[in-house]
Amino acid sequence: DTEVTQTPKHLVMGMTNKKSLKCEQHMGHRAMYWYKQKAKKPPELMFVYSYEKLSINESVPSRFSPECPNSSLLNLHLHALQPEDSALYLCASAAMFGNTIYFGEGSWLTVV
Amino acid sequence: DQQVKQNSPSLSVQEGRISILNCDYTNSMFDYFLWYKKYPAEGPTFLISISSIKDKNEDGRFTVFLNKSAKHLSLHIVPSQPGDSAVYFCAASRTLYNNAGNMLTFGGGTRLMVKP
Numbered sequence: 001d002t003e004v005t006q007t008p009k010h011l012v013m014g015m016t017n018k019k020s021l022k023c024e025q026h027m028g029h030r031a032m033y034w035y036k037q038k039a040k041k042p043p044e045l046m047f048v049y050s051y052e053k054l055s056i057n058e059s060v061p062s063r064f065s066p067e068c069p070n071s072s073l074l075n076l077h078l079h080a081l082q083p084e085d086s087a088l089y090l091c092a093s094a095a096m097f098g099n100t101i102y103f104g105e106g107s108w109l110t111v112v
Numbered sequence: 113d114q115q116v117k118q119n120s121p122s123l124s125v126q127e128g129r130i131s132i133l134n135c136d137y138t139n140s141m142f143d144y145f146l147w148y149k150k151y152p153a154e155g156p157t158f159l160i161s162i163s164s165i166k167d168k169n170e171d172g173r174f175t176v177f178l179n180k181s182a183k184h185l186s187l188h189i190v191p192s193q194p195g196d197s198a199v200y201f202c203a204a205s206r207t208l209y210n211n212a213g214n215m216l217t218f219g220g221g222t223r224l225m226v227k228p
Contacts, residue, residue: 004155031214042201042218043156056215090155094214099144099163099205101216103155 003027004104006091012110015081021107023074023091032074033101034066035090043090043103049074050096081111115139116204118219125226131189133222135202138183142204146216147176147187150199159200160187192226199223 004025013019023032031050035043048056049068063085065077074091088108094101116137125131133147143164148156162169162176162185169176175188189196202219 006155040221042220043216044218045215048215088153088155092155099214100146100158100161101203101205101214102158103148106153106155108153 004091004093004102006089006104006107008107009105010108010110012112013078013081014112015083017081018077018079020078021076021089021091021109023076023104024072025093025102026072027093027102028071028095029093029102030071030096031094031101032068033090033092033094034064034074034076035092035103037088037090037106047076078109081109083111086110113138114220115142116202116217116219118200118202118222120222121220122223122225125192125224127194127226127228128191131187131192131196131224131226133187133189133200133202133224135185135187135219136183137185137204139204139206139217140183141206142217144205144214145176145178145185146203146205147174148201148203148218149196150201150221156201189224192224194226194228197224197226 034046037043047066052068067075088106090106091104092101146161147159150156160174178185199221203216205214
């Protein structure tokens with residue numbers, strides 16, 4: 001089972017709203033990721049968590065706030081987003097000493 | 113600076129023939145390479161990978177070749193099927209230090225269209 005589950009699949013939010021994207025995996029992976037993908041572009045790395053600690057932040061604006069409550073869950077808290085933040089947000093996970101990163105189906109975010 | 117490049121944005125192939133998707137990279141620190149397939153509105157699906165210690169890996173209809181000296185890899189699909197039509201992303205990985213996991217750098221993608 002190589003499943004990464006993301007909710008919600010679609011989210012529309014206003015620029016003053018606070019919302020969260022959720023991600024779950026039960027593969028025992030200790031590395032978890034958030035990527036952002038715009039249309040016709042490759043996924044871009046946002047954050048990396050290893051052993052539930054933030055290890056990489058790719059200079060992401062503070063209106064995106066990641067959280068890793070435990071080894072199976074990864075959240076992305078959203079606040080005061082801009083319309084240009086509309087994109088597909090992908091969660092992924094990998095075994096710590098493995099090289100294959102598995103992606104979820106993504107959450108489509110539209111900021112209005 | 114684009115470290116992983118897929119120079120062909122699209123490729124059209126007849127059903128039953130071979131599809132060859134190419135990828136070039138510049139960073140010699142990359143030690144693992146992956147191909148992902150992506151349908152619209154879905155996340156990337158892992159297809160096949162290759163370690164930098166190998167030059168070929170095969171899985172069914174999919175074969176990945178790695179030429180480290182040329183910093184080039186390719187994905188061969190034989191025979192191509194209409195269901196293979198999707199965007200294919202090449203990705204390169206390097207092992208981070210301090211148990212920080214691995215990081216993927218993606219190419220720009222190649223849209224493959226397999227015609228019946």
